Amino acid sequence: MSSSTARKTLRIVHVSSAHPWTDNRVHLREAVSLSEAGYHVGLIAVESEVSVPKTGVGVITIRRRRRLSRMVLSTTEVIIRAIRSGAKVVHLHDPELIPAIPLLRALGRRVVYDAHEDLPSQVLDKTYLPARARAAIASASKVLIALASTADGIVTATDTIAERFPARKTAVIKNYPRLRKEDVDSEPILERPLAAVYVGAMSVERGLEVVASALTETSFPQGWRLDVAGAFAPRDFEQHFAALAGDRVRIHGMVSPAAARDLLTHGRVGIVTFQATRAHVDALPTKMFEYMAAGVPVVASDFPLWRSILEHLDCATFVDETSPTALAEAIRAYADDPDLLARHSQNALKAAHSELNWTSQAERLVAFYGKLTDSL
Template sequence: MTTSPPDIVHVSSAHPWTDNRVHLREAAGAAAAGYSVRLIAVESDVTTRETGVEVVTIPRRRRRARMTFGSAQAVRLAVRSRARLCHLHDPELVWAVPLLRVLGRRVVFDAHEDLPDQVASKAYVSRRTARPARALARLVVRLVSTADRVVAATETIADAYPAGKTVLVRNYPRLRAEEASAIEPSRRPPVVAYVGALTANRGSAAVAGLTGSPAFPHGWRLELAGHVSAPEAAELTARPRNDELPVVFHGRLSPEATRDLLLGARVGVVVFEPTAAHLNSLPTKLFEYMAAGLAVVVSDFPLWRRLLGHLDCATFVDPTDVDAVAGAVAAYDSDPDLLDRHGRNGRRAALETFSWDGEEATLLGLYRDLIGSPTPGSHAREGGS
């Protein structure tokens, strides 16, 4: 760790240091703009490219230990960094907002989730504890509102915070050169891709049952990458790695390897179940699929239909109907022109609308408002763990 204080420290006791939003977009974007940036986040089994961000890792812990010992360790390291601006990323860190402000730091809180709705959908929140959990979530929202600025990932989340100090920075992907040279999906292997966490309310039943549906096209396979925790999908992780099998589980991959995987697929699926949190979400994987030129099969949510319906790039399905999801894949199999048109239109929308460039400009503007432009002699640091 370097001894000179960074301009900005990003702090997370829950996210791995390789996280797409926290590190590869927000922290890396600030470093590329000339700010000196440190990231305090959780250790990870995977790695990622050099970004100019100085990385300090803390141990992975179980939920209760993470929310107590992990959050305390992360905040202590943030205080010791002497950074002028602390950018916090987890609800369990909200107690540090007044402390950091008393110490003279500018504080930005990144609201990734609509907390009251998100709490209700957590598997560990029972019916008995749901009401106090939602009350606690509302208290967190009030504490977050005392930060100097709030960064919200969606418009719905932004609505919960004071308009005068809240900016919208959506989870759109950073575009890569690799996608620019991608071939049309009909010329790729017959693969359906799902990347990211696969849990009960993220469509695990539909994804796990996809290749067993009579509607699923012959000769296609499903490729998964990420963390699988749902019981109905757990067997997928136990299968041997074999490209001849209808399901291939790659485990956890680096962010770059995950996006490379998409370049070898034709269709991406996002079949989240209609929980209160998901109905207004903007999952990064959806826009990564589009950037890679995939046709997409998505839950028929009103927000997603408003975003994509007019773009002619997606098939909307009931996420609880496995045969409907499989049938959407079969429709692409039988109509290569439809497949390529949806892939081409999705790619164009990713370039023109759903990219990180505009979101990064908003975030950098926020940093300039709070601590000014990067000072002469400020420099990006070497990445690492």
């Protein structure tokens, strides 16, 4: 049997009890790339407020639930559906699904665990939990990592996360964006509206309180606004954010992945000023690379990892992520210097097209699956 024929007959199912079926990494990048490579791919994930065009991936959705019921009911539902799907490979995308790995393997499935975030660091950053509770949960998360390491293959979003897993069966697949014709054909940066943009989840930890406060700084450029799109966490943070930001912000709410990308092509500067939590300093936020793909200069937290990636590309300004004044002044620098804005825009677009895009990551994912499924 040829490799292409084998791929067409091999069923893979991506599974998430937490992510919506419209998720960029889970569906529009990984699942779609495997489908485009010839595999028979399905997806079991959570219903979404938005939609995306049909892909070659067969989608089954489950209802959204609150955290506690999700941990019990949704995890059970998606695993049962994954088993019933008959898929030979089950690709799990959430830490809460790790306990199902021994069962799935006992049933003869090959299991891939996809580590989007550094679990122990993520737990330690949850400041709303008592310190002792955080330490205990972080220790328990290390047990989960040990269990996840028994999967047949592991995919991680960053090199730092990969260090927690056996190198021989781990592949790093970074959250770089797919390139789009719409980005290439978008307006030149100096002809776009006078707007800074932020897309993605919005919370204090992701710097949105600082971003809102920056709009009221005297150094924030006159005539400029901020466009934001995404979900607020917690939901009541939206009211606080809007009150801080005043009338210089436009809140677009939840939009489709394509609409979020379109929004970037109507802005001049992209903001990614995550706060310096354990999980964030070694993260690779997909929005940072989506800004670049849209030819948008980046104003970023001055984390060593981010500086090592972006500084030599000459497409970003690094700021103290805790300072509204520093953020406002960085945006003002772009407003006052068209040459700087144009140069950083061109360099961002060049870097996105030459290296920081999904094409190379898709090739790595397909190669990883080739080795994983070679004997199936």
